[in-house]
Ligand code: HEM
């Protein structure tokens with residue numbers, strides 16, 4: 001929406017969101033309080049985002065661009081943020097006070113949103129947990145939610161709190177950068193890495209170094225879609241889920257001339273989503289030295305050749321399928337040979353031993369173990385389901401089963417204490433939406449159990465049939481069709497009663513529930529999976545779930561399940577019961593559930609399930625027409641446009657946005673007292689903003705254009721000035737000359753007037769860059785290839 | 800000037816409620832605009848031990864019938880406080896919360912199952928930067944609480960005491976009067 005009175009609005013927005021700013025007070029800010037605790041580059045990123053927010057409020061930054069900037073900082077939209085909500089009878093507009101303000105196309109600024117916080121390989125420290133707990137209380141609803149990719153999410157956040165929240169996270173070394181958006185997402189790893197009995201070697205350090213290398217790397221900014229990387233220490237277990245990732249790495253070893261060498265099996269092109277693909281083997285052995293360069297070459301080929309327009313075909317899996325793995329491999333190897341060597345490819349190898357962990361020298365429990373009293377039976381059950389004996393004799397990894405991945409802020413804080421007391425701060429999140437404490441002494445298990453019981457985190461049944469994974473679904477996700485969390489909560493309550501009677505084979509069945517076909521809960525690889533759907537019956541909508549069987553969680557998720565058709569949501573618990581009872585009754589020997597499904601056959605199972613697919617008439621039982629954990633009559637009215645990863649925004653869009661925020665900062669520097677030395681800074685900033693805009697345009701000629709102003713000016717002169725590509729039909733070369741002139745006089749001492757003038761010129765230059773970008777799009781210049789073609793045509797036309 | 804704080808009224812110890820019953824009640828309140836504010840959504844956290852229970856999210860306040868600290872009760876987190884001074888804002892939040900509580904107590908679907916203790920409430924500072932969990936911050940805030948309490952419990956002798964809790968938890972203060980007070984009386 002364009003053309004509102006931004007001056008008035010900012011005042012009202014600021015007054016509304018930061019009441020303290022509307023009146024004088026001594027309120028301290030996190031920005032000032034944490035100034036010396038945040039690494040400068042992170043502080044700058046956050047400041048930039050804050051100015052982009054301000055620009056968006058003033059409608060000086062396009063919605064679409066702002067949405068992708070926000071997503072790349074993990075700040076997603078949430079259900080109902082289009083400003084409408086169905087109350088069970090009709091869709092009603094939500095009367096937000098400033099409805100015209102938006103944070104993305106059709107997304108209200110004031111609507112609550114969520115934050116995804118990146119936790120590479122799931123590793124956290126007690127200090128980080130304390131801060132996560134604090135921000136969950138102060139900005140969210142006191143709940144931390146662990147996701148299916150080892151991240152943490154907070155919900156119901158206000159946009160105005162986002163920068164401070166990012167600062168508090170940055171001060172303890174947590175970044176939210178690229179938690180979302182079309183870039184490299186969180187790098188996951190098996191939570192047992194380093195303590196697993198079956199791994200080839202510990203992948204922790206490799207996962208983290210890969211995450212750090214790609215964070216903000218220029219080669220991962222121009223993808224058509226997200227890119228997920230996972231590491232696993234072995235082939236046979238599920239923990240890494242490498243086969244369902246865009247890039248999957250499995251630790252391996254080989255012998256060459258009697259020498260043992262460690263490396264990775266590399267897989268590409270896996271992915272779930274609506275059209276699941278199993279990854280293809282790219283290379284049987286990639287040495288640690290080649291891990292990053294080869295991954296980078298893959299990223300570059302994906303950025304260059306991957307689909308950009310149709311996001312439904314944009315994951316790398318489609319590119320690999322289109323080219324074939326042979327051709328894809330050939331292109332990557334060619335690319336690998338052409339990339340300039342980067343010392344950071346290998347500089348970290350020496351640091352790998354630092355990732356090694358250990359336990360406390362002695363158990364805390366000396367002498368007799370504490371008396372478990374009435375809890376002895378629960379302890380035994382907990383020990384059977386939640387405790388894993390590490391490879392290192394005498395130590396254990398303990399899974400804390402979090403219901404639906406949720407934990408309160410107070411529990412998080414007290415858990416941090418437990419972790420500190422019993423271990424050297426060794427805890428990780430897991431893809432099953434749990435947390436795992438590693439390095440607990442055998443002798444400490446009873447004491448640890450009691451410590452967890454004191455904070456209500458001692459639930460048994462981790463990684464069993466009651467430990468159900470669920471995506472956000474209709475609770476908070478705009479794409480949700482039916483209530484995955486509502487269903488998972490219900491299944492948990494029902495199964496918990498029976499779980500202790502189940503034998504191990506039944507307990508080992510995993511259930512995962514997604515709210516729609518996008519598979520965010522990873523239901524395709526569960527033994528029993530569900531995804532949300534709906535059916536229209538006699539004019540009324542009824543929430544349903546597809547039943548998915550045949551998925552294989554083992555062997556890194558080596559097989560995807562298939563749908564056996566839909567079941568009404570309210571009958572899903574009966575379907576689960578039917579399958580479990582049947583399995584207990586007719587199981588042969590040591591047969592596991594997937595084998596049972598294969599033996600019986602999907603057709604026969606479908607027959608049995610059929611009676612449970614009927615829906616009673618509304619008059620007979622209206623509860624079928626209401627979803628789990630809801631009370632409204634079910635509709636599809638709340639489904640919105642999902643922010644899977646935003647729209648594809650080009651590097652040039654981003655670059656111009658960066659130029660605009662630098663320009664904005666320049667204007668701020670001249671606000672108030674101009675005698676304080678800010679004048680020079682303002683002038684420098686103004687020049688910087690022009691250089692950024694020019695650089696943004698140059699990305700269309702050479703995506704590797706450097707940050708050096710000399711290079712930018714030289715190339716701008718060659719490709720935009722001399723070719724007259726930048727020339728405005730009316731002003732001709734005027735605006736370009738502002739930039740070239742500013743470059744020549746950039747070492748002159750600034751005066752208040754000269755700074756003001758340059759800020760004005762910078763504004764015109766950035767405007768002209770926008771215009772130029774628009775004209776280029778009309779001419780079909782959208783990539784280095786089309787740029788080159790235009791240059792050739794242009795030369796010919798002139799000759 | 801504090802903007803971020805919460806209040807919590809505890810339920811009578813005998814409260815025995817099937818929390819699921821709150822879900823349709825809160826949905827109806829949103830539909831029928833039973834309480835002031837921009838009403839947004841209902842959240843089910845029944846699965847979380849000692850968790851937020853069932854929440855009703857509004858643009859201005861997050862309400863929850865929740866189990867924090869092992870104590871069941873009605874809490875309200877101010878997000879966009881109303882009022883000029885801290886004291887005004889507190890009075891406003893307490894009144895809003897009491898309106899909510901009175902409405903809930905009166906709802907036929909949970910009749911007799913929910914009873915809140917009106918004669919005391921927790922004030923929880925929700926801003927660790929400006930109001931840390933310290934004696935100094937308590938001292939700085941105490942006068943505001945006294946002013947607000949004089950309006951909330953007019954004519955009664957009020958006790959204001961800092962709750963001894965984990966220093967990492969939020970600054971929490973118990974405001975109380977001796978005799979029983981109905982939610983409805985505070986809501987007015
Ligand atoms: C077209 C849109 C989307 C697609 C295709 C999609 C697909 C996926 C897939 C396949 C995963 C599974 C995990 C994995 O790869 O390991 C995932 C993870 C996830 N998705 Fe989505 N998703 C979409 C949009 C959304 C939206 C709108 C939300 C909710 C706001 C959401 C929430 C999540 C969450 C919480 C996870 C867990 C993982 C993490 O931390 O990265 N997704 N998504």
Ligand code: SF4
Pocket residue numbers: 471472473474477478479480481484514515516517518519520521642
């Ligand atoms: S599976 Fe669907 S409903 Fe669930 S989070 Fe993903 S997009 Fe949303």
